[in-house]
Amino acid sequence: MKIGALEAGGTKMVCAIGDETGKIYEQVSIPTITPEETMPKLLEYFKGKDIEALGIACFGPVDLDKDSDTYGYITTTPKTAWMNTDVVGYFSKGLGVPVGFDTDVNGSLLGEVTYGQAKGLKDAVYYTIGTGIGAGIMSGGNLVHGAMHPEAGHMLLRVREDDPMPEGICPFHGACLEGMAAGPAIEKRWGRKAIELKDDEKVWDLEAYYLAQCMASTTLFLAPRIIILGGGVMHQTQLFPLVRKKTAELLNGYIKNATVSDMDHYIVPASLNDDQGIMGCLKLGYDAANN
Ligand code: ADP
Numbered sequence: 001m002k003i004g005a006l007e008a009g010g011t012k013m014v015c016a017i018g019d020e021t022g023k024i025y026e027q028v029s030i031p032t033i034t035p036e037e038t039m040p041k042l043l044e045y046f047k048g049k050d051i052e053a054l055g056i057a058c059f060g061p062v063d064l065d066k067d068s069d070t071y072g073y074i075t076t077t078p079k080t081a082w083m084n085t086d087v088v089g090y091f092s093k094g095l096g097v098p099v100g101f102d103t104d105v106n107g108s109l110l111g112e113v114t115y116g117q118a119k120g121l122k123d124a125v126y127y128t129i130g131t132g133i134g135a136g137i138m139s140g141g142n143l144v145h146g147a148m149h150p151e152a153g154h155m156l157l158r159v160r161e162d163d164p165m166p167e168g169i170c171p172f173h174g175a176c177l178e179g180m181a182a183g184p185a186i187e188k189r190w191g192r193k194a195i196e197l198k199d200d201e202k203v204w205d206l207e208a209y210y211l212a213q214c215m216a217s218t219t220l221f222l223a224p225r226i227i228i229l230g231g232g233v234m235h236q237t238q239l240f241p242l243v244r245k246k247t248a249e250l251l252n253g254y255i256k257n258a259t260v261s262d263m264d265h266y267i268v269p270a271s272l273n274d275d276q277g278i279m280g281c282l283k284l285g286y287d288a289a290n291n
């Protein structure tokens with residue numbers, strides 16, 4: 001089946017054509033400007049490509065409640081030009097094919113559980129640690145939506161005493177996970193680009209301390225079988241052993257379970273060479289046409 005995939009991000013829109021095996025035939029990237037300027041370019045790309053469905057994984061917040069009047073909209077985003085943008089309606093009308101729609105992070109998670117290392121697992125969590133922090137959650141085989149969708153990137157934290165920026169930078173919560181551990185927080189705290197801090201051990205020790213709190217809370221709340229960490233910050237692969245060790249310390253032996261104890265396979269990097277998002281869109285499109 002020929003499927004269109006749109007990974008709609010705050011800085012760029014990745015458009016691709018592929019199929020339900022996860023094969024990508026072609027792919028382009030279009031900058032995210034305004035809906036007026038960008039949406040017609042996206043539609044133009046997909047038109048005439050003979051797709052039978054489209055899957056969209058979108059930056060948010062988005063409305064995922066199928067009973068809502070604004071289902072398929074980007075809602076209260078800080079990217080104000082995109083507030084109240086009807087994404088699903090625009091492509092449904094413009095292309096006349098079924099459209100699957102979910103958050104960007106659920107898209108990446110779906111890519112990993114369909115085609116990647118989490119294949120076949122029904123309980124999995126995907127975090128992106130980048131400009132912001134977002135969580136995609138699958139429980140019992142279903143992507144979790146709820147009243148809106150989880151915003152676990154804003155979970156509250158215990159601040160470490162030696163943190164030179166204990167107040168955090170989230171405009172809503174100060175020292176929440178995103179306010180302490182997303183790329184911009186690292187850069188504000190240490191006054192340099194995260195990538196330039198590679199060899200500074202104290203930077204990654206503190207970063208791992210905050211990420212480990214998230215891993216421990218995620219384990220306690222959701223009992224996933226795997227937690228996948230993606231996003232730009234996780235290119236610092238030295239974080240993985242640190243996060244695993246500190247997660248085990250925080251759980252302090254309370255969880256006696258083989259899956260969780262096998263930390264090397266429990267907290268893992270994304271596995272699809274940064275294609276997890278666009279591949280998840282293929283599955284979203286496929287499911288929209290077949291469910
Ligand atoms: P986005 O979240 O905007 O989709 P990314 O996941 O690439 O994009 O996240 C960008 C953030 O990740 C920036 O704040 C940047 O500092 C950080 N980042 C990107 N690459 C690296 C790297 N190699 N090492 C550490 N931090 C990085």
Ligand code: ZN
Binds near residue numbers: 176177178
């Ligand atoms: Zn916050």
